[in-house]
Amino acid sequence: MLQHVTATRYVTPLREGGSLPGIVEADDLGTYVVKFRGAGQGSAALVSEIVVGELGRRLGVRVPDLVLIELDAEIGRREPDQEVQELLLASVGLNLGMDFLPGSIGFDGMHWQPPAEEAARIYWLDALTGNVDRTWANPNTLIWHRKLWAIDHGAALVFQHSWPAVPAWAARRYDLSKHVLGGQVGAMPAAELKAMDEQLADAVTPEILTEVLALVPDEFLLKLNSAPADASAAGLRERYAEYLLARRSSDRAWWPESAV
Numbered sequence: 116m117l118q119h120v121t122a123t124r125y126v127t128p129l130r131e132g133g134s135l136p137g138i139v140e141a142d143d144l145g146t147y148v149v150k151f152r153g154a155g156q157g158s159a160a161l162v163s164e165i166v167v168g169e170l171g172r173r174l175g176v177r178v179p180d181l182v183l184i185e186l187d188a189e190i191g192r193r194e195p196d197q198e199v200q201e202l203l204l205a206s207v208g209l210n211l212g213m214d215f216l217p218g219s220i221g222f223d224g225m226h227w228q229p230p231a232e233e234a235a236r237i238y239w240l241d242a243l244t245g246n247v248d249r250t251w252a253n254p255n256t257l258i259w260h261r262k263l264w265a266i267d268h269g270a271a272l273v274f275q276h277s278w279p280a281v282p283a284w285a286a287r288r289y290d291l292s293k294h295v296l297g298g299q300v301g302a303m304p305a306a307e308l309k310a311m312d313e314q315l316a317d318a319v320t321p322e323i324l325t326e327v328l329a330l331v332p333d334e335f336l337l338k339l340n341s342a343p344a345d346a347s348a349a350g351l352r353e354r355y356a357e358y359l360l361a362r363r364s365s366d367r368a369w370w371p372e373s374a375v
């Protein structure tokens with residue numbers, strides 16, 4: 116289970132992306148970057164954050180701790196900024212928080228490079244989950260304590276918006292040419308890339324996917340805009356597992372054999 120906390124104070128919005136995540140303090144004295152279910156993509160972005168973030172963690176990618184954070188209407192009513200107030204009031208109930216990394220800086224590839232093997236893990240996770248949101252325009256990687264952390268997995272798993280045929284999604288090519296870590300991964304010897312691919316694919320087992328999907332609250336799944344009216348949370352979890360397993364069991368033509 117993800118830890119469950121209650122928001123005590125809305126601190127400030129992060130106006131970088133479009134979804135207006137905010138910094139929030141909680142009753143465990145933690146400070147979190149919160150993704151609100153009332154934002155544009157609704158709960159789909161929150162599902163993707165949990166599934167991709169927690170799968171990544173199990174594949175050896177550094178991801179800030181995730182929590183489920185309960186938001187009371189009172190916090191919204193006290194908020195003077197109208198845009199933020201509307202978002203908070205549309206998000207009363209359960210939301211997703213990630214541990215705020217104080218003093219972290221955005222990765223820019225200029226002054227410091229992560230170990231190639233770490234870059235390749237993130238790159239593989241993004242290719243598996245179809246995450247197009249880790250480009251130079253939007254690096255979504257932070258350097259904190261001289262280590263690389265992966266954030267912002269809300270735009271992955273695009274199948275959840277339209278539920279296309281599983282084999283088609285599983286075989287979909289993935290444009291990694293603008294990926295922030297592409298240059299580094301491309302410089303790895305082909306044999307290492309192949310070994311990495313095999314190692315990570317072996318780690319994506321049905322059991323791991325079940326474990327990760329169990330962390331998603333039922334209500335996030337049932338509130339998906341694309342969920343059929345008669346869908347059950349268990350049924351939807353099976354669907355997610357089916358897509359991800361099919362992609363990892365495919366010939367993985369989406370993974371580069373050599374330099375990109």
Ligand SMILES: Nc1ncnc2c1ncn2[C@@H]1O[C@H](COP(=O)(O)OP(=O)(O)O)[C@@H](O)[C@H]1O
Pocket residue numbers: 129131132133134135136148179213214215216217219221255257266267268269
């Ligand atoms: N856990 C975190 N610790 C510190 N800063 C963060 C954290 N998560 C996000 N940020 C900052 O907030 C920005 C927006 O968060 P992000 O998750 O990328 O959302 P979006 O791009 O959807 O607005 C990031 O680019 C980063 O600068």
Ligand SMILES: [Mg+2]
Pocket residue numbers: 132253255267
């Ligand atoms: Mg972002």
